[in-house]
Amino acid sequence: MTASTEQSSAYDVGRVRDLAEEGAHARGPLLEILHSVQQELGYVDDTAIAPIADVLNLSRAEVLGVVSFYRDFRRQPPAQATIRLCRGEACQSVGAEGLVAHACERLGVGVGESSEDGRVSLDQVFCLGNCALGPSGVIDGRLVGRLDEATLDEFLAPYL
Ligand code: FES
Numbered sequence: 002m003t004a005s006t007e008q009s010s011a012y013d014v015g016r017v018r019d020l021a022e023e024g025a026h027a028r029g030p031l032l033e034i035l036h037s038v039q040q041e042l043g044y045v046d047d048t049a050i051a052p053i054a055d056v057l058n059l060s061r062a063e064v065l066g067v068v069s070f071y072r073d074f075r076r077q078p079p080a081q082a083t084i085r086l087c088r089g090e091a092c093q094s095v096g097a098e099g100l101v102a103h104a105c106e107r108l109g110v111g112v113g114e115s116s117e118d119g120r121v122s123l124d125q126v127f128c129l130g131n132c133a134l135g136p137s138g139v140i141d142g143r144l145v146g147r148l149d150e151a152t153l154d155e156f157l158a159p160y161l
Pocket of ligand 1: 088092
């Protein structure tokens with residue numbers, strides 16, 4: 002059983018339905034409901050799709066399509082720590098893509114995913130306003146510049 006599946010069993014699908022019913026009459030209700038669900042329950046679990054589709058009279062594929070399209074929506078419980086690496090143009094020109102690949106390989110996750118144990122997630126961002134000191138990232142809420150594989154490894158070490 003994966004961490005995500007274990008979490009699903011505690012996921013309050015009844016509350017999802019309540020939030021969907023409360024938001025059903027808003028303008029553009031789907032996005033509003035999804036934001037409410039994520040805000041209250043931390044993420045949009047797979048089990049949330051059906052009740053939302055049901056209340057809005059949409060297909061599950063339509064709801065899932067929106068959840069998948071917008072990167073703002075998390076599909077897994079938020080990790081304890083998040084590593085966000087900048088893939089903006091300036092950072093790309095100084096090796097950001099190699100760093101992203103390195104982080105994926107070391108953590109065994111893809112961009113936008115959390116580790117199996119839920120301790121860390123890897124995310125991307127497209128400029129942190131720290132271009133002159135790229136490649137940049139935000140690690141545990143702290144802006145870090147001039148990242149290279151060695152310094153990134155130091156930050157990743159507690160999660161390996
Ligand atoms: S492009 Fe990475 S900080 Fe601006």
